Amino acid sequence: MEIIKGFEAAKAKLSREGTVELGKVSPRTQQRLNEIFGRDITAAEAVTQILRDIKEKGDTAVIDYTFRIDGFKTNTLEVSRKEIQDAYSQVGQGLVEALKVAAERIRRFHQEQKDYLCHGVVGKEWGQLVRPLARSGLYTPASTAVYPSTVLMTAIPAKVAGVKELIHCTPPRNNGSVPPATLVAADLAGVDRVFRIGGAQAIGAMAYGTQSVPKVDKICGPGNLFVTLAKQAVFGVVDIDALQGPSEVLIIADEAANAQYCAADLLAQAEHDSLPQVVLVTTSTRLALEVQKELEKQLSVLPRQQTASEALASRAVIAIVNSLEEAIQISNLYAPEHLELLIEKAESYIDQINNAGCIFVGELAPVPIGDYIAGPNHSLPTGGTARFSSPLNIADFIKFIDVVKMNKPLLKKLGPSAITIARAEGLEAHARSIAIRLTD
Numbered sequence: 001m002e003i004i005k006g007f008e009a010a011k012a013k014l015s016r017e018g019t020v021e022l023g024k025v026s027p028r029t030q031q032r033l034n035e036i037f038g039r040d041i042t043a044a045e046a047v048t049q050i051l052r053d054i055k056e057k058g059d060t061a062v063i064d065y066t067f068r069i070d071g072f073k074t075n076t077l078e079v080s081r082k083e084i085q086d087a088y089s090q091v092g093q094g095l096v097e098a099l100k101v102a103a104e105r106i107r108r109f110h111q112e113q114k115d116y117l118c119h120g121v122v123g124k125e126w127g128q129l130v131r132p133l134a135r136s137g138l139y140t141p142a143s144t145a146v147y148p149s150t151v152l153m154t155a156i157p158a159k160v161a162g163v164k165e166l167i168h169c170t171p172p173r174n175n176g177s178v179p180p181a182t183l184v185a186a187d188l189a190g191v192d193r194v195f196r197i198g199g200a201q202a203i204g205a206m207a208y209g210t211q212s213v214p215k216v217d218k219i220c221g222p223g224n225l226f227v228t229l230a231k232q233a234v235f236g237v238v239d240i241d242a243l244q245g246p247s248e249v250l251i252i253a254d255e256a257a258n259a260q261y262c263a264a265d266l267l268a269q270a271e272h273d274s275l276p277q278v279v280l281v282t283t284s285t286r287l288a289l290e291v292q293k294e295l296e297k298q299l300s301v302l303p304r305q306q307t308a309s310e311a312l313a314s315r316a317v318i319a320i321v322n323s324l325e326e327a328i329q330i331s332n333l334y335a336p337e338h339l340e341l342l343i344e345k346a347e348s349y350i351d352q353i354n355n356a357g358c359i360f361v362g363e364l365a366p367v368p369i370g371d372y373i374a375g376p377n378h379s380l381p382t383g384g385t386a387r388f389s390s391p392l393n394i395a396d397f398i399k400f401i402d403v404v405k406m407n408k409p410l411l412k413k414l415g416p417s418a419i420t421i422a423r424a425e426g427l428e429a430h431a432r433s434i435a436i437r438l439t440d
Helices: 007-014 027-037 043-057 059-070 081-090 093-117 148-161 180-189 199-208 225-234 259-270 285-299 305-315 324-334 346-352 367-372 408-424 428-438
Strands: 002-005 126-132 135-139 165-169 193-195 218-220 248-253 277-282 316-320 338-342 358-361 398-404
Touching: 002 007, 007 316, 007 324, 027 043, 043 059, 043 199, 043 225, 059 199, 081 180, 093 148, 093 180, 135 148, 135 199, 148 165, 148 180, 165 199, 199 218, 199 225, 248 259, 248 324, 259 277, 259 285, 259 305, 259 338, 259 367, 277 285, 277 305, 277 324, 285 305, 285 316, 305 316, 324 346, 338 346, 338 367, 346 358, 358 367, 408 428
Parallel strands: 002 316, 135 165, 135 218, 165 193, 248 277, 248 338, 277 316, 338 358
Antiparallel strands: 126 398
């Protein structure tokens, strides 16, 4: 990991200015793209063609791209109820029980949020109604790892919000099956229909609707570059949650912090893939050096050693600053997805944190406990967007409808002012719409 000393150097290194650039792929992915489409093509161009074909041809295009990209040929895109029920016998009972515990806590957290957030009211003059979305689409990636936790985190708040129908898309394996753990999680979370469709074709199918896949109102869930580009392209046709980037963690640690914990938590993010950003901001030079040694030690026994090693080599920083105040200033500037406070009296610093997706307070609250089972959502803003956006939550699955009510005395009181404003804007018909009621 690169070590940076001093507040100004850390500030310069960890400032996130400008926009996130989408579209870069590895040489290997570029070669695969060219093979699939038969010509030299960018990721954005590929996504545009996929979406256009799905909009025009529906299931035919989905099936074609599923075969060309995922290597699976089928005319049955939807996962049957029998496949979902059979999935329970294909995973260990221990995992089923663990998913039930996680589902219960996630459901309870979001129900509490609903209780204090989602209250409509209609008074004498105005009001606001709260309505859930009718149908929401969920996407869960599947590459070298399986993500049943992501299914729970996206589906449960939607169901708690009152979404009537949940459509779930996830990539099939080469034999066309969906990982059993994913299906079990979908069933526990209350997903209504599951489709074995991945990538941009899944986003297109949910956005435009096909013969098999119903059109949704909103699409939520993380994915690779092609999923992200597709979500960006269909925004406006449907709503989306966010354009998720690589995972990231920033740890603020003081002299008393445990170097083993710091290293373990940095590696927990680094093992995702080669793109995560892992940052340690500390007031202790001794701790910084100990964490470096501990990283080497723990990295040597990780199954995903190569992946984590690549992330540490390219996107890892240790910043040494003079005080916790400077560390918090750096964190608020960086606006991390995950923020760990491995400092004494950690809870007393919460009020100073303005920008973070989720705050993990104290040495007993590592990020992975939030990833799986704490209760708050693990779908968090990345890339510095925690400055202005929030974790996935109940509000993502509801909409507000304003209500205006008027009686004759109130119209007589307010109407003349409204007429004056309308005529100032040059909209005489607006003014007359009100005036005709005042003279009636």
